[in-house]
Amino acid sequence: xxxxxxxxxxxxxxxxxxxxxxxxxxxxxxxxxxxxxxxxxxxxxxxxxxxxxxxxxxxxxxxxxxxxxxxxxxxxxxxxxxxxxxxxxxxxxxxxxxxxxxxxxxxxxxxxxxxxxxxxxxxxxxxxxxxxxxxxxxxxxxxxxxxxxxxxxxxxxxxxxxxxxxxxxxx
Numbered sequence: 001x002x003x004x005x006x007x008x009x010x011x012x013x014x015x016x017x018x019x020x021x022x023x024x025x026x027x028x029x030x031x032x033x034x035x036x037x038x039x040x041x042x043x044x045x046x047x048x049x050x051x052x053x054x055x056x057x058x059x060x061x062x063x064x065x066x067x068x069x070x071x072x073x074x075x076x077x078x079x080x081x082x083x084x085x086x087x088x089x090x091x092x093x094x095x096x097x098x099x100x101x102x103x104x105x106x107x108x109x110x111x112x113x114x115x116x117x118x119x120x121x122x123x124x125x126x127x128x129x130x131x132x133x134x135x136x137x138x139x140x141x142x143x144x145x146x147x148x149x150x151x152x153x154x155x156x157x158x159x160x161x162x163x164x165x166x167x168x169x170x171x
Contacts (some may be wrong), residue, residue: 002015003063003065010103014065028096031095037135038156062079063114064079065077065079080111087125089125091126105142112124123167126165130162147167
């Protein structure tokens with residue numbers, strides 16, 4: 001079942017269309033700097049981005065949205081993965097040309113509200129590379145707390161990487 005459309009002033013999160021949104025999202029997934037702290041290297045083609053995003057949509061418990069200003073072109077993607085009853089994890093990527101406009105902060109708040117409200121989650125977490133200061137800052141501003149460091153948690157294109165675990169509990 002596709003994710004519902006969520007909106008706030010200047011932001012519309014609509015269900016992601018892997019194939020249709022792939023050209024726009026390739027601007028993020030194909031950018032080595034934007035993709036630096038992702039689990040794999042930057043994508044080499046729009047088709048790779050489409051396949052990756054379709055795989056994300058197909059994961060059990062995945063709610064995946066295109067981040068847009070008005071419902072049109074995808075400027076990024078945010079996903080909420082319900083891992084088990086009451087527990088979710090958020091992943092987000094924004095095109096470099098869309099940063100600095102508050103879109104990620106607004107998207108995170110909408111998905112946070114949806115997870116704690118509609119889905120009745122009691123915990124939402126994020127797994128962030130310790131060198132990704134922009135992402136850590138985003139989640140801190142959204143009220144997430146740094147819970148710990150998992151050493152050697154990911155094998156990526158950068159080598160073995162640690163994970164900063166951040167989470168927020170329903171109040």
